[in-house]
Amino acid sequence: MVVKNSLRQMLRTPVKTVSFLLLITLTALFLSVGANLLLFTRKSLETYEKSFKTIGTVQQQPKMLKEYAMWDQSQQTYSYGTQSVYDRLIPLSVLDFADANYIHPPEKRPFYGAYDENYNIGNFYQSNDTQWIILELSPTEDCIPSNPVPMKVKRVLYGKIGEYTKDVLFCDPDVEKPQPMFADKTYILSVNVVALSSFYGYEDQNAFDTVLVPAAGVESTQYDQTGAQVPDLYGAEADGWEEVTEGYFDTPRGQRWEELIKSIKRLPKTIPVIPTNATQLLMAFYSGSANITEGRDISPEEYAKGVKVCLVERQFAQYNRIAPGDTLPLPLYFADYLHTPMVTGNLYYGGLLNAQGKAYPVFEDSAYTVVGIYDIYGSSYESTDFDLVGNTVIIPAASVKNSDEQNIIAWGPMRAATTSFEIPNGTIDQFEEAWNRQGIDGLKFTFYDKGYSRLKQGMDRIHTISLILLLIGAVVMVLVLTLFTFLFIIKNQKRTAIERSLGYRKRQCAASLLSGMLLILVIGSAIGACGGAWFCNTVIDRNMSASEGGSFDLAYSSWANDTDKLAEMRLDLNSAGMGVLITFCLSMATGTLIAGVGVRRNLKAEPMLLLSGKGDSE
Amino acid sequence: MLEVQNVSYTYANRYQTNEVLHEVSCTFEQGQMYAIIGPSGSGKTTLLSLLAGLDLPTKGEILVDGKLMTSMDRDTYRRDTASVIYQSFNLFPLLTAMENVMFPLQLRGKPMAEAKTEAMKCIESVNLKESVLNQRPQRMSGGEQQRVAIARALAAGGGILLADEPTGNLDAANGEAVVAILKKLAHEKDYIVVVITHNTSIAEQADVVYRIVDGRLSTGAAE
Numbered sequence: 051m052v053v054k055n056s057l058r059q060m061l062r063t064p065v066k067t068v069s070f071l072l073l074i075t076l077t078a079l080f081l082s083v084g085a086n087l088l089l090f091t092r093k094s095l096e097t098y099e100k101s102f103k104t105i106g107t108v109q110q111q112p113k114m115l116k117e118y119a120m121w122d123q124s125q126q127t128y129s130y131g132t133q134s135v136y137d138r139l140i141p142l143s144v145l146d147f148a149d150a151n152y153i154h155p156p157e158k159r160p161f162y163g164a165y166d167e168n169y170n171i172g173n174f175y176q177s178n179d180t181q182w183i184i185l186e187l188s189p190t191e192d193c194i195p196s197n198p199v200p201m202k203v204k205r206v207l208y209g210k211i212g213e214y215t216k217d218v219l220f221c222d223p224d225v226e227k228p229q230p231m232f233a234d235k236t237y238i239l240s241v242n243v244v245a246l247s248s249f250y251g252y253e254d255q256n257a258f259d260t261v262l263v264p265a266a267g268v269e270s271t272q273y274d275q276t277g278a279q280v281p282d283l284y285g286a287e288a289d290g291w292e293e294v295t296e297g298y299f300d301t302p303r304g305q306r307w308e309e310l311i312k313s314i315k316r317l318p319k320t321i322p323v324i325p326t327n328a329t330q331l332l333m334a335f336y337s338g339s340a341n342i343t344e345g346r347d348i349s350p351e352e353y354a355k356g357v358k359v360c361l362v363e364r365q366f367a368q369y370n371r372i373a374p375g376d377t378l379p380l381p382l383y384f385a386d387y388l389h390t391p392m393v394t395g396n397l398y399y400g401g402l403l404n405a406q407g408k409a410y411p412v413f414e415d416s417a418y419t420v421v422g423i424y425d426i427y428g429s430s431y432e433s434t435d436f437d438l439v440g441n442t443v444i445i446p447a448a449s450v451k452n453s454d455e456q457n458i459i460a461w462g463p464m465r466a467a468t469t470s471f472e473i474p475n476g477t478i479d480q481f482e483e484a485w486n487r488q489g490i491d492g493l494k495f496t497f498y499d500k501g502y503s504r505l506k507q508g509m510d511r512i513h514t515i516s517l518i519l520l521l522i523g524a525v526v527m528v529l530v531l532t533l534f535t536f537l538f539i540i541k542n543q544k545r546t547a548i549e550r551s552l553g554y555r556k557r558q559c560a561a562s563l564l565s566g567m568l569l570i571l572v573i574g575s576a577i578g579a580c581g582g583a584w585f586c587n588t589v590i591d592r593n594m595s596a597s598e599g600g601s602f603d604l605a606y607s608s609w610a611n612d613t614d615k616l617a618e619m620r621l622d623l624n625s626a627g628m629g630v631l632i633t634f635c636l637s638m639a640t641g642t643l644i645a646g647v648g649v650r651r652n653l654k655a656e657p658m659l660l661l662s663g664k665g666d667s668e
Numbered sequence: 669m670l671e672v673q674n675v676s677y678t679y680a681n682r683y684q685t686n687e688v689l690h691e692v693s694c695t696f697e698q699g700q701m702y703a704i705i706g707p708s709g710s711g712k713t714t715l716l717s718l719l720a721g722l723d724l725p726t727k728g729e730i731l732v733d734g735k736l737m738t739s740m741d742r743d744t745y746r747r748d749t750a751s752v753i754y755q756s757f758n759l760f761p762l763l764t765a766m767e768n769v770m771f772p773l774q775l776r777g778k779p780m781a782e783a784k785t786e787a788m789k790c791i792e793s794v795n796l797k798e799s800v801l802n803q804r805p806q807r808m809s810g811g812e813q814q815r816v817a818i819a820r821a822l823a824a825g826g827g828i829l830l831a832d833e834p835t836g837n838l839d840a841a842n843g844e845a846v847v848a849i850l851k852k853l854a855h856e857k858d859y860i861v862v863v864i865t866h867n868t869s870i871a872e873q874a875d876v877v878y879r880i881v882d883g884r885l886s887t888g889a890a891e
Contacts (some may be wrong), residue, residue, distance in 0.1 A: 656723070662798070
């Protein structure tokens with residue numbers, strides 16, 4: 051009866067009632083749009099935070115480019131090239147500075163070589179022994195091998211030169227005036243086989259179609275951990291060949307050849323192993339050109355604790371019948387701090403022997419548990435240095451307990467492909483400002499955030515707009531509710547007094563005053579809240595569809611390629627129930643509060659004083 | 669029977685304390701019409717408010733048929749026992765005359781049809797024209813409005829009718845008619861009718877007249 055009478059009286063002031071309904075619907079709409087946008091941006095930012103990572107790479111800039119001369123045998127002249135010159139190698143420790151807020155501190159990754167007789171690495175080194183040969187030669191006559199000269203093969207120590215081949219052409223094309231070679235002497239040397247056609251003017255020597263040229267010899271390129279080359283105990287040979295004399299192989303230099311052969315023979319059973327502190331620090335994984343497709347990633351705890359677990363490349367896993375959970379022995383015997391692994395192996399650069407002239411000994415021999423298998427796809431970045439090659443195994447850096455200081459075959463400056471770190475999303479500017487304060491020149495940082503900064507900027511703008519809408523909605527709602535509380539409640543003070551005098555209890559008076567207003571508030575808030583959610587949903591849905599429609603290249607936006615993430619964002623949007631609920635509850639709470647204050651004021655008034663006064667009751 | 673025993677009422681706020689009624693004692697019996705007269709601010713309306721159960725005395729007691737008002741549910745007392753009519757009528761402006769009269773009946777839980785029938789009887793007893801039944805108060809004359817107010821009081825039943833200057837806004841003819849209705853209620857329907865008035869001619873028609881001056885009550889004829 052109380053509610054019915056209240057509604058009846060409210061409906062008899064239709065202009066006021068409809069105005070209230072319209073205004074409250076509009077303000078609820080504002081609030082709802084604001085609330086839904088706010089929730090959407092917050093959820094989106096959370097999703098972005100989860101799916102985006104900001105990786106920085108570091109490249110030491112050369113102090114200068116230095117020109118160097120290189121003898122061009124075919125042109126019989128020098129050609130010139132340039133090489134980077136560094137006045138000093140900037141240590142990684144400079145990146146450990148105040149205000150550097152790293153998620154993963156910078157790491158300068160080497161790649162290790164792991165050798166095991168049982169490794170099957172497919173056809174990576176299939177032609178190794180026909181390309182790289184160690185043999186003893188003797189010139190048919192005294193010569194200076196600045197051009198292809200005929201020689202007799204005395205003995206092949208390593209490699210295949212053809213079963214019946216005894217005569218070959220030899221040339222040292224990289225030196226203008228090579229050392230003379232004498233017909234009565236035997237020389238040992240390491241050679242590569244190249245096509246004769248590359249030697250201008252010699253194509254018609256029809257007995258031969260290839261020429262042997264000097265390859266990496268027995269010189270050592272061992273480095274220490276400061277980047278200084280360890281002095282070779284016996285020095286390097288003059289031109290990559292040495293005369294074989296009686297008892298030569300009993301001398302330290304002669305034994306080096308045997309060590310070299312031992313090292314070369316390990317190559318077809320050697321795989322690259324990359325130690326890191328987080329999988330995403332490897333740009334191949336970050337860019338998506340490598341992806342774990344079986345098993346799982348190495349966990350942050352495993353990285354931190356240095357657990358002996360690893361990720362294995364799919365093809366290597368197949369060749370070696372490895373599955374997640376299996377154990378893989380990784381006897382590590384060299385560390386290269388300059389290069390990244392290449393398909394053909396970096397050991398072609400030389401550096402197979404240590405400063406003592408020995409093949410590098412294993413410095414860490416452990417069995418690793420395979421936790422995941424990854425596939426390698428096409429390159430996504432401009433430099434193939436970022437890509438992983440077949441057979442590469444990823445391990446936690448901390449799992450290598452022994453020092454590699456006696457096994458460093460190459461050392462160089464920090465390179466983008468080998469030096470990277472992770473910082474929190476959206477902090478690139480802060481990082482750069484903090485770095486600039488260090489006043490250290492010579493390092494170039496490149497950041498990859500897959501478009502996070504741009505998206506975040508957009509989201510921040512929407513976030514601000516949503517806050518403004520919310521604020522405006524809230525203020526207008528308070529004003530509207532205050533106005534109509536005055537019209538529906540405070541102006542009805544006398545009505546309350548009449549009801550009191552007729553025996554209404556205070557709570558019945560409150561119900562009588564509130565019910566009609568709250569019913570309108572419920573209807574208006576519900577319509578406005580749902581309308582706002584629908585509007586917001588529609589607008590954002592259209593924008594997302596437009597983004598998917600190809601107007602923008604989202605190749606580097608992992609979230610855009612991640613249907614699960616998109617679905618997650620959409621789902622939240624579509625189920626915008628939370629936004630509706632928030633708006634509805636906010637409207638109702640504000641309305642009840644303001645109206646409650648009005649009702650309280652009405653009930654406090656002395657009924658007799660109001661009723662005995664002159665004038666009509668409204 | 670309504671008994672007022674040594675009732676004082678003090679109005680106090682942050683700045684002042686004002687004793688509006690001072691040890692007032694009087695009795696109101698069934699079948700009698702009482703007039704309370706006195707100058708403005710003498711405490712007449714306050715006494716009526718206490719009699720209506722809208723407030724409680726600061727000191728003293730009011731008894732309703734021998735029961736202390738303080739021990740009663742005063743909302744129920746107002747709903748079932750005492751009704752008040754006012755100079756300014758105090759009808760619900762957005763309800764029709766009929767709805768106004770039905771209001772106390774519905775409040776007591778009467779079904780709609782029954783409430784309507786009873787309301788009609790009350791309306792008939794105050795000689796209200798049928799044409800105004802579906803009109804809202806603002807379209808009625810003062811006399812009509814006061815009749816509706818009396819009908820509403822009758823609908824509440826109870827037996828106590830308190831009237832605060834019931835003819836203050838009426839012309840002489842309508843005033844007379846209203847007083848006649850009140851007298852009829854007291855004498856024929858055994859109501860206790862208490863009328864607060866400045867009007868001596870109304871006071872003269874009362875069975876008992878109380879005079880209040882400065883919050884003190886005395887019995888006496890109207891001036």
